[in-house]
Amino acid sequence: MSEQHRPDVPPAPGDPASVRVRLDLAYDGGAFHGWARQPGLDSVQGALEDGLERILRRPVRTVVAGRTDAGVHARGQVVHLDLTETEWAGLTRGRPGLEPATSLTRRLGGVLSGCVGFLFFFFLDVYKRQHWHGAALDDRLMALEADAVLGLHDFLSFCRPREGATTIREVQHLEVRRDEDGVVGIRIRADAFCHNMVRAIVGALLQVGEGAREPGWLAHRVARPARDSEVRLAPPGGLTLLAVGYPDEAEELRRRAEGTRAKRTL
Template sequence: MTRYRLDIAYDGSGFHGWAAQTGLRTVQGELETWLARVLRLAEPPVLVCAGRTDAGVHARGQVAHVDLDLPDPDQVAATLTRRLRRALPEDVVVRRVTVAPDGFDARFAAIWRRYAYRLADGPLDPLQRHTTTAVRAAVEVAALNAAGETLIGLHDFAAFCRAREGATTIRQLQQLRAARLDDGRIEVGVRADAFCHSMVRSLVGALVEVGTGRRDAGWLAGLLGAGSRSAEVPVMPAHGLVLEEVGYPPDDRLAARAVEARARREEEQLR
């Protein structure tokens, strides 16, 4: 078997998220179907992605891998890159397919994921309405950033996550910074080793509460000790969120990183 890396972008508007679901259109389902058609496989292969996105969430830098038992891997990668570009519907693009280096795992070898959430607190360009969320009150970016600094580091983000059985809510938040763009919109960049379900949209929802003056920074900091999902935290709409990039270690560290991450996940599930 040869492992291939796929770099993918998609408009999430027409998908029920990444993960395959019976009877629903998903990114994984669409890609697996077309991989089987292009390669004339009897059964669709299984794709593993770096981060499962929810329904309506977009991606510019999603990464996935697939294992295939086919001759001439370099030719397979070139053929997939060329033919998928022509075959796939217009709301999903496979930018490139490459033979993955030894030890590569799209999910477990990743060391960080970076998302961006875009807001408009003024008139919203109609052409941006599918990728930007409008908020009614003015957002003070400086206040938002000051509050966000309290969240940086290793914390239990249970207050910002939808609970999943056997899944930890402890995450290493590496970066959280907002900036006002030239067109007046606000972009909130968030990077962490991994994210739990609805975490980014909840973090942004809480930060908007502070940035608009409805809550203070002390309220936000106090949420870190909540231990469970907080009903006080609004979850922002999915369409403003984009998975921008996934980071991996050097090739000679890929296998070790994947082993470490998989072992940690198994340990968490046993707790």
């Protein structure tokens, strides 16, 4: 956890908050109905914001790097919130030598449940969570199939579109590899993901790997984007958000954020 002098997303003009705090979280998603707060349902956002409200004694709004689906885990989720300088300084409770970030970390650790925690507190083994697939998989075929997804494409075939949002994304890395224990691991990195995109791509790779779809099927889906029921979503329990990266320069960060949010064209 750290005070962000160069915020990950610049505050809006006129925003009275002058301290932006970044939280790096890990959580077991199995106990939650996803990241986003929902009435009557347990969510990671709800647990975190309720904990922050108990500490700061006011409602707190957090902004997340990317919302995870119900059941999906995280090892390197990034969240930020804005505080006034008075609130930031008051976290130390006047104790000499105590840093506000250290104090907030300790106090959050005390109010959050065991299902959500800071990256350096617990759930460091969350990346070990796996999905046990019921059919044999041809990992070499899956690795070849993954090449079709790389690059800038309209991923409508692998997304649940949202009104006003784009389904055009750039997949920068997609790796399929079987380790020495026989476990097939899939790693995917993109400039941004749309809703259900990771689960759909992984699910499609599983379909090809188990022989339910012919080789070349992903390339066909990418070339002819369409929203239908042919793609099967991968189970959430085997998926983990590993990390979120940001450019070093503030201007590049702003440009990247605007680009991923825009209604892009190919």
